[in-house]
Amino acid sequence: MSDLLNRLRGRGWRMTAQRRVVAEVLDGDHMHLTADEVHARAAARLPEISRATVYNTLGELVSLGEVLEVSTDRRAKRYDPNAHRPHQHLVCAQCGAIRDVHPSGDPLAALPDAERFGFTISNVEVTYRGICPDCTSA
């Protein structure tokens, strides 16, 4: 966990209380929080932290490759701290819950050259949608 902070320091991040708190919130439990949820949890520890700073910091973590942005619907983006193991997402269409999943095989292999239209493809996102057990029984 201070691994993350060390990596960030090593990349020239000026370490401030705000950034530390945001990084720790994400690194704490591996959930898929929205920016507002991150802000709420950060504010629990550092009451005066602003939304703008949370957005800035999340954006930096994303561009450093430490965190992934996941927007599975029109609601708020979610931030996925599990950036270092490739995975896909399983999303509940009702409550929006997200689980990381690890399908077998390489989805990119399924796309023949003739269907690539000259694009330089850099990644593939697979989103499985359905209803989670909680919403099914409710």
Place this chain on the structure above:
Amino acid sequence: MSDLLNRLRGRGWRMTAQRRVVAEVLDGDHMHLTADEVHARAAARLPEISRATVYNTLGELVSLGEVLEVSTDRRAKRYDPNAHRPHQHLVCAQCGAIRDVHPSGDPLAALPDAERFGFTISNVEVTYRGICPDCTSA
């Protein structure tokens, strides 16, 4: 093309000038237009059509299964009139252009039961991201 209008009439759609124009815009060339683009094209034929009506009509077409909603990024949703042949999307990360593609195999088969966490999975979306030829050369 009047196939679409006939299907809609058959489902009890009250046919108004506005709805006809929106349906025709989508059915015309098989592109992936945003709601605003649909509005602009519709307004070219029916100047006083409102944005609200375009949104309403698009929403109805989606819930009738005649059109698919595609939101590949945080920008505006796009509407895909090609709802009757299953396909996936190839998206340019730079300009946002979308192409329909038809990968081989069933992506759902790649997800083992142990990774389904009790979800009732209803569909799978695959989005290939990359840079299109136009943006590569530019």
Place this chain on the structure above:
DNA sequence: TGCCCACCTTGGATCCGGTCCAAGGTGGGC
């Protein structure tokens, strides 16, 4: 140890896609 400035934070304004609403208009069944 202390200074200083480049970088960071702040909150309020602003943007943008989308939705809501109440009032007025109209398709199409009778």
Place this chain on the structure above:
DNA sequence: GCCCACCTTGGACCGGATCCAAGGTGGGCA
């Protein structure tokens, strides 16, 4: 041709995200 259930309208509103100018501060350097 009438009438009303349904449709359209535009303007207000919403929520997530971003921008901005003003003030604060980490940490390199002396």
